[in-house]
Amino acid sequence: MKKIIGKYMLAGMVALTMTACNDSFLDRTPTNDLNDVAFWKSQSDLEAYTNGIYNEAANNGTYKFMVGFHSDAYSVKVVGPYSMEAMSDNFATMDGSQTWASAVAAGIENQPSGNPNYGSWSWGLLRRINVFLNNYERATGVSEVVRNQYAGEALFFRAWFYLYMVQTYGDVPLILKPLDTNSEELDAGRNSRKEVMQQVLKDINDACSYLPAENWGANRLTKGAALALKARIGLYEGTYRKYHNLGDETEFLNACVSACEELMGMGYEIYDTGNPDKDYTALFTTEDLGTNKEVIFYRKYSEGLKRHRICGYAVNLRNGGTKDFVDDFLCVDADGAARPVGLSHDYSNDTPEEEFTNRDPRLSQTFLAPGNAAAAALFEDAANAKRTFPRIGNMNGWPTLTGYHPIKYYIREQDKKGFNAETHDYPLFRYAEVLLNYAEAKAELGACDQAVLDKTINILRDRVNMPHLSVNPEMDPKYASYGISSLLVEIRRERRVELSFEYLRYQDLMRWAWGDKLKERVLGMRLEDADFADPRYEGAITKGGSEDAGNNPVFVFKAADGKQYIDAYENTNYATARRSFDPNKDYLRPIPSSVISKNLNLGQNPGWPDGQKKD
Incomplete structure (x- = not known):
């Protein structure tokens, strides 16, 4: 039922011919087609060609929709789970390789002359796909069912490619055939978003009908992956249309619902061994996801295939989670109820340790819980296990920009392997997203009742032993002015908490028309004046603006609650005064x-x- 992405190797004439294909046909680079009579005859021909489509889609130096832990070790820190999250309100960074994302979030990036980090005006993948779809039926020695299975793979990737292009650029050229240097489409304008997304929906529907539900070959796509992509497409476009007043959202929301309902009957399930403090972490630190029933579609890493360096970069960059994100993890009060920090009876951030006490367990599986015990448990025999956390400013050993140290994806055993040696897998689509997509789409359609919540949100909460969500939750004062129901607030909160650092938050803000959130001051952990002399900080932090501020001073801001917090971007290009949307x-x-x-x-x-x- 699942598919893994590896690095396929093509041999002989096929590989040589395919690498000659035009990687940017809209820029009029000459190319050669695979149209000779010697090809397109056998199943092995179809398999070899579609393997090349997988390869091209996984080329993260060009495309950014199937990134995972990237296709090379260094680039995972430039364009990877952490840097991409810094485009949103979940994460802040001042690492030089990631500040392109800080600029996007602040609304101050410059128009690029070539392809930027966050987008790609590259069309080589589409051309590969269109060449295949223009020729695959010539393999008359292969049954129609088998031919269509390979066509389903090509259509899956065309749908995902165009979703990514529309998310990035809106209207884009809709090209459904391979072009050559004389094609008139090279000088054409862009097709409307509506026309492109109608084709995307058609392509993914066809892919769902062509692909088998069960595994049909080593590392091949299945129907489950196509349905998961269809659900993502439907929810994205449906809500984008609704909140940007484009109309016609119902068709896409219904497409999301139907895809989710079919997936919910296919045997996938939430990974839950009854250990709420570790099960969520295990999804992102497992060497091999091949037997995990929650994972629908994943990127495979292993010795001799592809390796990465996500763990090494997690602990060595000047970045961190935001207070706004950390505040969205619910508190479990003494009466057993789960409440937002703004409604909690027992929440306290008087110390870093208290802030992490009695919170949704996903908080301490996403960011390092302060305290030596937590560090020792994470780092084992590492030198950092002996240090006090959080670490900020000039403190040696993994200082963070905000006080909230990212640890999602981190596992000490992988970190010890070193550069370009980490091999744990990355889940591209997992069943948790399907459940969240379903709950949100049903709520947008006015059809989310308690039964829907009990088979979606509350299953996710069961994994981390959190109280259930009901259909009439109390409104979080943080979101009272956003113009949506308290139920939608909680569904969106659950999505933010469950799916962080999975390349979704930025586009969630875009589709909900929540771009104004990016203008807000980016705060970190609470840090009062007295804390600058606290022994836990080893005298290594100095207050920004003071005469002896030194290198990397820590700036603070007094918020509306009268408390003082780290101001992550003060005195930088991304400071509040310079932010815009x-x-x-x-x-x-x-x-x-x-x-x-x-x-x-x-x-x-x-x-x-x-x-x-x-x-």
């Missing part, structure tokens, strides 16, 4: 100027410079 511009990314200069008919997204030289 223009709703007429920043929900879409700019098309690179070098692309527009080659085809003026593409135009530019609203608010961005068109890149053309003026007379």
Whole structure:
């Protein structure tokens, strides 16, 4: 029922011909097609060609929709789970390799001349797919059922590619055939978002009908993965249309619901061994996800295949979670009820240790719980296990920007392997997302009752031993002015907590039209003036603005609650005074100027410079 992504190796003539394919056909690079009569005959031909599609889609140096732990060890810190989260309100970073994401979140990035870190105007994958779809039926010696299974793979990737392009750029050229250097489409403009997403829905529906439910070959896509992508597509486009006033959202929301309902009858289940303090962590630190029934589609890493360095970079970069995110983890009060921090009877952040006490267990499985015991348990025999956490400012040994140390994906055994040697797998689609998609789509359609919550949100809460959600929760004062129901608030909270650092939060903000959240001051852990002399900080932190601030001073801000918190970006390019979000511009990314200069008919997204030289 699941599919893993590895690095397929093609041999002989097929590999040589495919690598000659045009990787940027809209930029008019000459290319050769696989149209000769010697090919497209056998099942092995179809398999070899579609293996190349997998390869191309997994090329994270070009495409950013199937990133995982990236396709090379260094780049996981540049474009990986942590840096991509810094585009959102969940994470802050001042590491030089990741500040492109800080700039996106702050609304101050410049229009790129070429492909930026967060997007890609690259079309080589689409061309590979279209060449296949234009030729696969020529393999007449292969049964129609088998031919269609390979076509299902190609359609799956075309749907995912175009979802990514629409999320990034809105209107884009819709190309359904392989082009050559004389094709008139090279000078065409962009198709409307509506037209493109209708094709995306058609492609993923066809992929769902073509792909088998059971495993049908080593490392091949299955129907479960196609349905999971369909659910993601339906929820994204349905809510984007609703909250951006585009209309026609019901068709996509219903597509999400139908995909989820089918998946919910296919035997997937939430990974739960009855250990609420470790089961969530295990999903992201397991060497081999091949037998995990929650994981629908994952990226495989192993010796001799692909390796990464997520753990090493997790503990060595100047970044950290945000207070806004940490505040969204519920508190479990003495009366047994789960409440937001703004409603909790027992919540306290007087010390870092208290802040992590009696919280949703996913908090201490996403960020390191302060205290030597927690550090020792995580680091085992590492030098860091002897240190006091949190670590900020100039403190030696894993200092963080905000006080909240990221540990999701971290496992000491992998870290000890060193650079380009870590091999635990990355889940690209998991059943938890399906359940969250279903609950949200049903709520958006006005059909989320207690039965829906009990088979979605509450199953996830059971894994971490959290009290159940009911259909009429008390409104969190933090979200009272957002214009949505308290039920939707809690469903969105659950999504934020469960799916953090999985490449979803930024696009969630975009589809909900919550871009204004990115303008807010980015705060970290509570840090009062007296704390600067606290022995736990080894005298290594100095207050920003003081005469002896030194290197990497820690700036603080007094919030509305009268308490003082780390101000992550004060005195930087991403400080509050410089942050902006223009709703007429920043929900879409700019098309690179070098692309527009080659085809003026593409135009530019609203608010961005068109890149053309003026007379």
